[in-house]
Amino acid sequence: MSMLLQVRGLRAAYGQTEILRGLDFDVGKGAVTALLGANGAGKTTTLRALCGSIRRQGSITLDGVPISGKSTEEIVRLGVGHVPDGRGTFLKQSVENNLKLGAITRSDRQGIAEDIEKIYDYFPILKQRRSQQAGLLSGGEQQMLAVGRALMLRPKILLLDEPSFGLAPLVVREIFGIFRKLKEASGVGILLVEQNASLALDLADHAYVLETGRVGFSGKAEDVKNNEQLKRSYLG
Amino acid sequence: MELFAQQVMAGLASGAIYACIALALVMIYQAIGHVNFAQGEMATFSTFLSWQMMQWGSPYWAAFVAAVALSFAGGMLIDTVVFRPIRKASVLSQIVMFVGLLAILNSLSGFIWDFTSKPFPTPLGSGPLSGFRFMGMHQAAMMAITALMLVLLYCFFRFTSVGLAMQAAAENPDSARLVGVRVELMIALGWGMAAGIGAVAGIMIAPIVFLEPNMMLGIMLYGFAGAVLGGLASPLGAVIGGFLVGLIENLAGTYIPAVGAELKLTIALAIIIVVLVVKPSGLLGPRHAQRV
Numbered sequence: 001m002s003m004l005l006q007v008r009g010l011r012a013a014y015g016q017t018e019i020l021r022g023l024d025f026d027v028g029k030g031a032v033t034a035l036l037g038a039n040g041a042g043k044t045t046t047l048r049a050l051c052g053s054i055r056r057q058g059s060i061t062l063d064g065v066p067i068s069g070k071s072t073e074e075i076v077r078l079g080v081g082h083v084p085d086g087r088g089t090f091l092k093q094s095v096e097n098n099l100k101l102g103a104i105t106r107s108d109r110q111g112i113a114e115d116i117e118k119i120y121d122y123f124p125i126l127k128q129r130r131s132q133q134a135g136l137l138s139g140g141e142q143q144m145l146a147v148g149r150a151l152m153l154r155p156k157i158l159l160l161d162e163p164s165f166g167l168a169p170l171v172v173r174e175i176f177g178i179f180r181k182l183k184e185a186s187g188v189g190i191l192l193v194e195q196n197a198s199l200a201l202d203l204a205d206h207a208y209v210l211e212t213g214r215v216g217f218s219g220k221a222e223d224v225k226n227n228e229q230l231k232r233s234y235l236g
Numbered sequence: 237m238e239l240f241a242q243q244v245m246a247g248l249a250s251g252a253i254y255a256c257i258a259l260a261l262v263m264i265y266q267a268i269g270h271v272n273f274a275q276g277e278m279a280t281f282s283t284f285l286s287w288q289m290m291q292w293g294s295p296y297w298a299a300f301v302a303a304v305a306l307s308f309a310g311g312m313l314i315d316t317v318v319f320r321p322i323r324k325a326s327v328l329s330q331i332v333m334f335v336g337l338l339a340i341l342n343s344l345s346g347f348i349w350d351f352t353s354k355p356f357p358t359p360l361g362s363g364p365l366s367g368f369r370f371m372g373m374h375q376a377a378m379m380a381i382t383a384l385m386l387v388l389l390y391c392f393f394r395f396t397s398v399g400l401a402m403q404a405a406a407e408n409p410d411s412a413r414l415v416g417v418r419v420e421l422m423i424a425l426g427w428g429m430a431a432g433i434g435a436v437a438g439i440m441i442a443p444i445v446f447l448e449p450n451m452m453l454g455i456m457l458y459g460f461a462g463a464v465l466g467g468l469a470s471p472l473g474a475v476i477g478g479f480l481v482g483l484i485e486n487l488a489g490t491y492i493p494a495v496g497a498e499l500k501l502t503i504a505l506a507i508i509i510v511v512l513v514v515k516p517s518g519l520l521g522p523r524h525a526q527r528v
Contacts, residue, residue: 051414076416088411090404101404104397105416149415 010058037210081155091135102152140171249375251482256437257459258474267426276452277341282435311431356442467518
């Protein structure tokens with residue numbers, strides 16, 4: 001399996017507090033990689049470091065291109081779609097404009113229009129609400145919109161920050177169903193950060209368990225799932 | 237009745253001035269979320285640039301276009317050099333910078349071009365508009381140009397992807413970066429556009445008030461009142477607000493004896509206060525519902 005994203009020795013800090021202390025991990029093409037771990041282990045920080053929202057050290061390559069020195073805007077243009085913590089909805093814009101914003105770096109009008117329809121197929125509720133102000137959507141709908149917005153980029157890799165957070169089980173099932181579809185059909189690599197370990201491990205091929213800024217354990221998703229001690233110590 | 241019609245026309249004419257400058261204020265507010273107190277002095281400086289070019293023999297429209305283009309570049313430059321380094325500073329620091337910029341540009345205009353009033357040409361002459369006794373040709377042209385700018389701005393924000401990206405950058409810069417919007421460029425563009433609109437406003441206003449470094453001082457207050465009345469986030473609101481302020485100012489000055497000519501400026505301030513107390517988002521401000 002060729003590696004889409006390679007991370008070596010990733011370090012990041014907020015002020016004096018070191019959060020990431022030399023992370024190594026990979027994400028394969030068309031594969032789902034889960035980053036698990038307790039609160040404060042550095043999961044969200046890892047995603048922020050990957051897309052350049054915070055200062056970081058270490059080497060990050062996407063499809064062979066080093067991106068660790070690039071700005072967020074450049075990294076996004078190289079095909080990194082991010083579903084951020086807090087969903088990042090443009091609350092004052094319509095649902096459809098939010099999707100258009102996801103494709104703001106593209107110029108193929110035809111393709112953008114087709115992709116918007118594709119997102120509406122994934123999440124029909126968004127089609128019903130296409131001209132509504134996005135701030136009026138429910139949490140679950142905003143999460144769908146955030147996923148749709150990231151997909152509008154036609155990303156090589158999708159970074160998902162706790163997509164199940166605060167959502168009703170039915171909505172979680174719907175959204176994870178779409179992730180499964182993406183994994184099978186589109187060949188996009190997915191890096192999934194989740195608190196809900198069993199949910200993540202059902203979807204993931206590979207998992208890394210973070211422990212205060214380092215990789216504590218890594219392996220196939222099944223192995224992590226069947227490791228009782230690991231489950232007790234880190235995953236609750 | 238004659239007097240009333242005359243005052244309404246005069247009100248609309250000065251309203252067009254306020255609408256012009258209010259439009260520039262709204263533009264910068266859209267881009268950075270603050271009101272630029274130096275907007276008036278920037279416009280004055282731009283107007284001096286066009287005046288200087290005309291002194292050097294440039295035809296009116298060439299000087300007009302060149303001044304607007306230079307102002308656009310100058311606006312982007314001011315943002316990059318002065319405001320970009322303090323982007324994350326508190327609102328108060330930014331306001332101090334706006335006021336500082338105001339003082340610097342005002343003095344600079346005076347230093348280069350001195351403080352005497354200079355007549356400024358109009359493109360269409362100052363005669364009356366045929367068929368209207370109370371409306372000058374220049375006032376009519378000013379209204380037309382304000383309307384044109386409004387339509388262009390509307391189309392820009394509504395139909396272009398740069399316009400959409402600019403709104404996204406203003407609303408949620410972090411999220412905008414994550415979809416690939418070049419946020420700093422969008423802010424600089426906003427400054428450039430505001431400066432360009434300000435230049436048009438200054439060039440339109442100068443024939444009426446005569447060109448001198450302080451020409452925008454009073455007008456800015458009315459422009460503020462117009463922008464606040466219409467809603468700082470709405471270009472259409474700013475233009476309507478500008479015209480309303482012009483009307484209110486003239487009618488109150490004529491019909492309320494206590495106001496007269498001396499207290500006209502007070503009306504602008506009163507409008508600002510009343511709007512901020514009663515309806516802070518203005519007449520056409522966004523009615524964004526928010527989930528709680």
